[in-house]
Amino acid sequence: MSLFFAPVQAQLNTDRITAIGRNALYFEDYVLSIQYFNQVIRLKPYLAEPYFYRAIAKIQLEDYQGALLDCNAAIERNPFSPGCYYARGYVYRQLEQWVQADADYTEALHFSPENRTYMLLRADTRAQMGQYDEALEDIEWVLRREPQSASVWSEKGRVCFLQKDTLTALNAFEQAAAYDKTNPAVWSALGVTNLMLDREEEAYVQLTQAINLGSKWAGDYINRGLLHYRRHNYRGALSDYDQAVKIAPRDADCYYNRGIMRQEVGDYNNALEDLNTAIDLAPERTEMRYQRALVEMQLKQWSAVIVDLDSLIARYPYFLPAYYLAAQAQIRQGNQTAAFRYRQKAYELEQQKEQIQAQQAAMPNTDMQIADAQPQKKDHRKEFSSSAAQNQTEVQDEEQKYESQTRGTIQKRYQDVVNEPNIVLSYYSQDLSLRRTNYYHPLVEAINQSNILPATLRFTGQEIALTAEMVDFHFAEITRLSQYIDQHMDHTQADDNLLPYVFLSRAVEFAIVQDYSSAIDDCTRALQCPLADNRLHVIATFCRANWRYRLLEYQRATGEQDATANMDFDIMLRDYDQVIRIQPDFAFAIFNKANILCAQKQWNDAIDYYTQAIQLDGDFAEAWFNRGLTYVYIGENEKGLSDLSKAGELGIYQAYNLITRFK
Numbered sequence: 001m002s003l004f005f006a007p008v009q010a011q012l013n014t015d016r017i018t019a020i021g022r023n024a025l026y027f028e029d030y031v032l033s034i035q036y037f038n039q040v041i042r043l044k045p046y047l048a049e050p051y052f053y054r055a056i057a058k059i060q061l062e063d064y065q066g067a068l069l070d071c072n073a074a075i076e077r078n079p080f081s082p083g084c085y086y087a088r089g090y091v092y093r094q095l096e097q098w099v100q101a102d103a104d105y106t107e108a109l110h111f112s113p114e115n116r117t118y119m120l121l122r123a124d125t126r127a128q129m130g131q132y133d134e135a136l137e138d139i140e141w142v143l144r145r146e147p148q149s150a151s152v153w154s155e156k157g158r159v160c161f162l163q164k165d166t167l168t169a170l171n172a173f174e175q176a177a178a179y180d181k182t183n184p185a186v187w188s189a190l191g192v193t194n195l196m197l198d199r200e201e202e203a204y205v206q207l208t209q210a211i212n213l214g215s216k217w218a219g220d221y222i223n224r225g226l227l228h229y230r231r232h233n234y235r236g237a238l239s240d241y242d243q244a245v246k247i248a249p250r251d252a253d254c255y256y257n258r259g260i261m262r263q264e265v266g267d268y269n270n271a272l273e274d275l276n277t278a279i280d281l282a283p284e285r286t287e288m289r290y291q292r293a294l295v296e297m298q299l300k301q302w303s304a305v306i307v308d309l310d311s312l313i314a315r316y317p318y319f320l321p322a323y324y325l326a327a328q329a330q331i332r333q334g335n336q337t338a339a340f341r342y343r344q345k346a347y348e349l350e351q352q353k354e355q356i357q358a359q360q361a362a363m364p365n366t367d368m369q370i371a372d373a374q375p376q377k378k379d380h381r382k383e384f385s386s387s388a389a390q391n392q393t394e395v396q397d398e399e400q401k402y403e404s405q406t407r408g409t410i411q412k413r414y415q416d417v418v419n420e421p422n423i424v425l426s427y428y429s430q431d432l433s434l435r436r437t438n439y440y441h442p443l444v445e446a447i448n449q450s451n452i453l454p455a456t457l458r459f460t461g462q463e464i465a466l467t468a469e470m471v472d473f474h475f476a477e478i479t480r481l482s483q484y485i486d487q488h489m490d491h492t493q494a495d496d497n498l499l500p501y502v503f504l505s506r507a508v509e510f511a512i513v514q515d516y517s518s519a520i521d522d523c524t525r526a527l528q529c530p531l532a533d534n535r536l537h538v539i540a541t542f543c544r545a546n547w548r549y550r551l552l553e554y555q556r557a558t559g560e561q562d563a564t565a566n567m568d569f570d571i572m573l574r575d576y577d578q579v580i581r582i583q584p585d586f587a588f589a590i591f592n593k594a595n596i597l598c599a600q601k602q603w604n605d606a607i608d609y610y611t612q613a614i615q616l617d618g619d620f621a622e623a624w625f626n627r628g629l630t631y632v633y634i635g636e637n638e639k640g641l642s643d644l645s646k647a648g649e650l651g652i653y654q655a656y657n658l659i660t661r662f663k
Contacts, residue, residue, distance in 0.1 A: 014040045014047075021053060030057040031653040038436065038649065048078035055087050058645070061656040064094045065638075066645030082111040086118055093121070098129045116142050120155060132163040150180030157189055161373075169193055184215035188374035191223060195370060200227055210374065218248035219371030222257055226368050229261050237261050252282035253369045260291055260368050268298045286315045287364030293325060305329040318361045320346050419629055420622035420652070421461050422595050423588040424546045425539065426512065429460030435651035436619040441586060443535045452501045457508070457539075459588060461622055466512070474509050481506040500529035504540050511543070516551035520544055538583050545575035546592065572596055587616040591623050598626070603634045621650035628655070632662055 021036030034057050040050040055070035071088035078084065089104030105122035112118060123138035139156045146152055157172030170193045176186045191207035194200075207224040210217075225240035241258035248254055259274030275292040282288070289308035296305045309326040312319065323346035330339035349356065425444065439459040448456050454477065466474070484502055507522035523544035527537060552568055576593040579586055594609035610627035613620050628643030641659055648655035 014043050018050060018053070021050070025053060025057055025060075028060070030060045031648070031651070031656075033057045034649055035436070035651060046077060048074040048076075048081065048084070051077065052081070052084050052087065054649075055084075055091075058649075059087065059090060061648065062094075062660045063645045063648055063656055064091050065641050065659075066649060067091050068095070069645075080111060082108040082115065082118070085111075086121075089118075089121065089125070093125060093128075096128075098125055101125045102129065116146070120152070123155065123159070127159045127162055132159055135159050148179050150176040150183060150186065153179065154186055154189065157193075158373075161189075161193060166193055166196055170197070182213060184210040184213040184217070184220070185374040187213065188215060188217060188220050191220070192370065192373040195223055195227070200230065203227060215374060216247060217374035218244040218251050218254060220374060221247065222251075222253055222369070222371040225257060225261070226370065229257075229264070229368065234261060234265050250281060252278040252285065252288070253371055254278075255281070256288055256291070257368045259295070263291065263295050263298075268295050271295045272299065286312050287366050290319075290322060290325075290364060290366045293322075293329075297325065297329065300332070302329045302333045312364065316362060316364045318349055318356050319363055320349055323349075419595060419598060419626045422546055422549060422592040423459050423461050423622070424463070424511075424550075425457045425508070425543055426460055426463050427455040427457065427508065428464045428466075428512070429458055430462035430464055435621045437621045437650070438617050438619060441588070443538055443583065443586075446535055447501075447539065452498065453505050453508070471513060474512050478506060478509045478513070481509065500526040500533075500536055500540075503529065504536060504543070507540070507543060507547075511547050511550070514550075514554075516547045516554065519547045520551065523547070534582065538579050538586065541575050542579045542586070542589055542592075545572045545579075545589075548572050548575075549592075549596065569596060569600060585616055587613045587620060587623075590616070591620065591626075594623070595626065598630060603630050606630050619650055621647050621652045624650060625652045625655055629658070637662060 021033045024033035037050040037054040051070045051074040055067040058067035068091045074084045085104040085108035089101045092101035102125045108118045119138050123135040126135035153172050153176035157169045160169035173189045187206045187210035191203045194203035204227045210220045221240040221244035225237045228237035244254040255274040255278035259271045262271035272295045289312050293305045293308040309322045312322050323342045327339040327342035503522045503526035507519040510519035523540045526540045576589045579589040591613040594606045597606035610623045613623040624643050625647035628640045631640030644655040
């Protein structure tokens with residue numbers, strides 16, 4: 001038996017459980033590591049360490065709200081740990097709460113004043129806040145200790161570039177290149193900086209060097225393509241823009257610049273296609289509509305020209321070329337009056353030129369766009385994994401594909417946005433060992449211990465697919481049970497204590513082979529038996545509601561659902577209500593009822609029932625998950641993300657992908 005499932009051993013050796021959790025963290029089994037740290041927290045909630053490590057695992061899964069709560073808990077228990085402030089500072093950065101992040105890095109440096117990582121992260125945080133001088137002070141502190149660090153020189157160059165001190169930035173990037181000639185990001189930064197300084201020859205050489213060193217950054221091709229365009233080397237520009245599109249097919253600048261270049265050489269149809277794509281990818285960048293209007297003019301699409309220019313004028317009302325171009329389009333359509341209005345407005349604005357300039361009115365940049373430099377890697381999640389868990393060097397690639405569905409950065413694996421299904425009773429279930437839901441109720445346990453049924457009933461939300469042999473077995477069981485029923489359905493049935501259980505048993509068999517109509521009928525017949533006891537009454541009613549819902553799902557999928565569907569929903573709800581009335585602690589009936597209410601879009605009522613289920617079992621992972629999704633459906637994202645975080649903590653690893661998407 002594994003230690004994870006041995007609470008007695010866990011009580012005796014929480015240090016060993018923590019060590020195993022750290023190993024799992026190191027090997028990127030983030031979901032599994034959370035389960036180990038959960039065990040330690042249950043046994044020794046006063047320890048800071050398991051909260052800290054669980055926060056690290058959640059950071060790796062991009063569950064920043066959950067990580068923040070764990071960091072807070074760790075700091076409450078041990079306010080002298082720099083690692084806790086470091087982790088929380090990282091979380092605040094991801095949440096763009098820069099002031100809080102700066103405070104945490106400062107606190108981490110108070111306890112660990114020589115830590116370069118803390119210092120550089122604080123510098124980057126301060127740069128994000130526009131505190132460039134303070135950021136440069138931190139960077140200079142590191143440079144005094146590591147004067148030959150190319151990465152630190154690059155960081156200095158980046159901050160100076162943001163500060164618009166391009167000459168100092170250029171000097172810093174040159175220092176970085178002197179210490180690391182093989183890093184394409186350094187040459188990319190040099191190229192962009194020289195391009196901004198109109199040093200086109202130097203920029204061309206440096207961007208080419210970045211590309212020759214294997215740069216996979218589309219911006220390097222965009223910028224070199226711009227230089228080709230300025231030199232009238234359209235073939236070279238087109239080649240670079242084609243490569244940029246291959247690397248970054250969702251980057252609007254790739255298509256925009258290529259569209260302008262194609263317009264220049266008279267390839268108007270392809271230019272229009274590129275500009276359409278660019279605007280679809282970045283509809284907020286209204287200035288791109290001006291270039292599209294120019295192409296539409298060449299293609300004589302006058303109405304489209306006016307639509308684009310009106311949109312541009314609405315955002316940039318002082319951009320005179322848009323008025324004159326719109327007037328031309330109106331004339332081509334024969335609308336002299338409309339053309340006069342555009343020219344009249346342009347004339348009025350011309351008379352106010354000095355006032356407009358004094359107001360520093362916004363004007364669109366309709367030229368080709370310069371892309372940013374290739375970014376330095378800023379993702380410190382791997383660093384958490386190595387420094388906090390093992391203090392060893394990571395050797396596994398972050399994009400490595402694992403055979404296990406729960407290893408690595410699973411938040412990147414797409415998950416459908418669907419509720420966890422109803423909890424049902426079956427003889428089979430998939431392995432859900434990571435989940436902390438208590439799949440137990442004494443009523444079912446009593447039935448199982450009585451050995452009345454041929455196999456053990458278990459609660460599950462994930463049934464397994466049957467093999468052909470299993471199907472044959474269950475049909476044989478249906479035949480055997482049917483023979484028993486035929487033999488005992490006479491005047492002596494009042495003395496047969498087993499008969500209601502035989503009906504229930506056959507109902508389970510029918511449900512396993514997906515004959516839900518027969519399963520519902522047998523549940524009803526079991527309930528009608530005079531000797532049906534209370535526990536059977538609860539279980540049969542619960543099962544009848546579940547299988548009625550399954551039948552409706554099948555009918556909806558096959559198009560067989562009729563006007564009685566609403567009535568069936570009412571019958572299901574009455575069955576669940578009856579179970580809850582007889583057995584108020586039956587959390588699964590409450591959960592299933594919430595699912596039914598969700599299916600009917602009664603979101604607030606569903607949330608109330610999910611909450612009741614959680615109150616009965618605080619580890620009911622499926623209830624946390626579904627309530628989280630329901631909150632998201634109604635626009636309460638903060639509550640939804642909090643619940644999804646809890647569901648992930650309790651073993652539903654699919655929650656982490658949804659957290660990443662919804663946040």
